[in-house]
Amino acid sequence: MTVQVLYRFPVSALQRELPCSWLLQEGNGGLLAVACCGNLVSTAPFTGTLSWYLLDIATRSLVKEARAPHLLTDIDALHLAHDAPTATWVVGSLEFLDDTFSSHALVRLIREDENGQAMLSAPLFDDPANDMAPIGPIFALQASGKRCTLLYSKPDIDCVSTPAICLGQIDLTTGHVEQSIIAYADSALACYQEDSALLLLLVPRVGNASQEGQAVFTGVTHYWGFSVAGYSRDFHIENWYHDLDLRLPAGQSPVLQGNSDFEWLGINAAAIPGPFLAEKGQETFVVGITMMDIFDRPYEDGHTSEEASWITNHVETLFCIDTHGKVIQTCTDAIGLRVQLCRVQATVVGVDLLKGQWRL
Amino acid sequence: MVAATGQEEQNAGHFWLIEEYSDQVKIARRDASTLAEIMPAVSLAGVHLLAPQNGSGSLDWHTAIEAMIYQDTLLLLAVDTHEQLVLYQVK
Numbered sequence: 001m002t003v004q005v006l007y008r009f010p011v012s013a014l015q016r017e018l019p020c021s022w023l024l025q026e027g028n029g030g031l032l033a034v035a036c037c038g039n040l041v042s043t044a045p046f047t048g049t050l051s052w053y054l055l056d057i058a059t060r061s062l063v064k065e066a067r068a069p070h071l072l073t074d075i076d077a078l079h080l081a082h083d084a085p086t087a088t089w090v091v092g093s094l095e096f097l098d099d100t101f102s103s104h105a106l107v108r109l110i111r112e113d114e115n116g117q118a119m120l121s122a123p124l125f126d127d128p129a130n131d132m133a134p135i136g137p138i139f140a141l142q143a144s145g146k147r148c149t150l151l152y153s154k155p156d157i158d159c160v161s162t163p164a165i166c167l168g169q170i171d172l173t174t175g176h177v178e179q180s181i182i183a184y185a186d187s188a189l190a191c192y193q194e195d196s197a198l199l200l201l202l203v204p205r206v207g208n209a210s211q212e213g214q215a216v217f218t219g220v221t222h223y224w225g226f227s228v229a230g231y232s233r234d235f236h237i238e239n240w241y242h243d244l245d246l247r248l249p250a251g252q253s254p255v256l257q258g259n260s261d262f263e264w265l266g267i268n269a270a271a272i273p274g275p276f277l278a279e280k281g282q283e284t285f286v287v288g289i290t291m292m293d294i295f296d297r298p299y300e301d302g303h304t305s306e307e308a309s310w311i312t313n314h315v316e317t318l319f320c321i322d323t324h325g326k327v328i329q330t331c332t333d334a335i336g337l338r339v340q341l342c343r344v345q346a347t348v349v350g351v352d353l354l355k356g357q358w359r360l
Numbered sequence: 361m362v363a364a365t366g367q368e369e370q371n372a373g374h375f376w377l378i379e380e381y382s383d384q385v386k387i388a389r390r391d392a393s394t395l396a397e398i399m400p401a402v403s404l405a406g407v408h409l410l411a412p413q414n415g416s417g418s419l420d421w422h423t424a425i426e427a428m429i430y431q432d433t434l435l436l437l438a439v440d441t442h443e444q445l446v447l448y449q450v451k
Contacts, residue, residue: 001400001402003402006447014443020410022426032447057430076413137421344364344373
């Protein structure tokens with residue numbers, strides 16, 4: 001195998017940190033768009049630029065470039081989408097804006113001016129965080145059929161309530177915006193399969209299972225569970241919703257007191273488009289989840305993933321579910337932390353970290 | 361881990377395994393049935409993967425590797441020894 005440098009971007013990623021997103025242009029396989037945060041201006045710590053590059057992979061050349069000049073902002077995350085019918089590139093971002101002194105979820109378009117120069121538009125969608133609360137992460141940004149959807153988390157200012165999972169829908173031709181809340185969850189992930197989308201949600205619950213833990217737990221959550229929901233690809237229609245039989249009681253440790261105990265959980269999950277079930281004509285998803293009480297670790301100055309992978313108090317699952325919400329297959333073997341999955345035709349291959357060892 | 365999707369996956373029987381070490385990124389193409397390396401892996405000395413931009417806010421933050429398949433090659437966005445953003449192609 002050989003390695004070639006296709007393009008060296010004029011931006012630095014100090015300590016490997018650089019908000020960026022990239023995407024191959026649909027229907028024109030040789031064009032790759034990259035959006036990234038430009039270098040910070042040294043005289044103004046919170047000033048950066050948002051840059052967008054369109055590269056021709058075959059010729060290793062820069063086709064177009066756009067830059068949002070003099071943004072008084074700190075960009076935390078970038079996502080990129082492309083709407084083929086309108087040939088429009090869409091940039092979604094999480095930014096801290098100096099003028100409002102708060103974080104915002106934003107959507108901009110790449111537009112060409114009268115000279116054919118690509119430019120970043122003013123925000124088409126702008127949702128500020130609740131007061132001083134954080135906002136994000138962005139779980140999905142997609143564009144199709146002249147519409148764009150942004151799915152993101154929006155916590156409350158109290159940081160105790162379960163954050164809302166918000167959906168912003170933008171008409172790319174008229175600029176009309178619709179906003180809604182489609183779920184509440186402390187964390188989530190999204191995955192697509194053809195016309196369907198899957199949303200995996202980490203949800204705090206109160207129920208019968210809480211009795212055992214209540215003696216040592218004074219916080220707000222009695223156990224952590226997962227829900228999985230099926231949507232249309234644009235998340236506009238919820239087709240089904242299941243609570244998974246996978247839970248980790250809160251309050252395993254007397255150290256937990258008050259507020260949310262979310263930070264004491266070690267959670268990894270992955271979801272990919274699964275194999276096609278020819279006999280049923282069904283598309284599927286494959287989902288892997290590991291959740292552990294990291295308070296099993298002795299209290300020190302943090303821990304590595306390898307150390308955490310030895311924790312015995314954990315729950316996990318690996319299953320295949322069709323796009324109607326029917327579980328097709330469940331793996332009975334234990335899976336470890338940092339699960340990653342990919343599908344090669346009908347075979348699903350995975351990596352995880354179990355008892356200090358990476359496993360393929 | 362990255363595998364071909366869409367039209368590109370029809371003839372693909374392999375996936376790409378990307379491993380990051382303290383001093384290099386190792387890339388191997390492996391057979392999906394045997395998991396064996398199809399050909400010797402390549403190493404990018406002094407190169408690092410980008411840190412996940414979502415932190416741990418998303419359940420799958422750890423899978424956020426900036427790699428994709430293009431015409432049976434691997435495209436990788438990573439950081440070189442000069443901390444500059446670089447687009448690599450592995451064939």
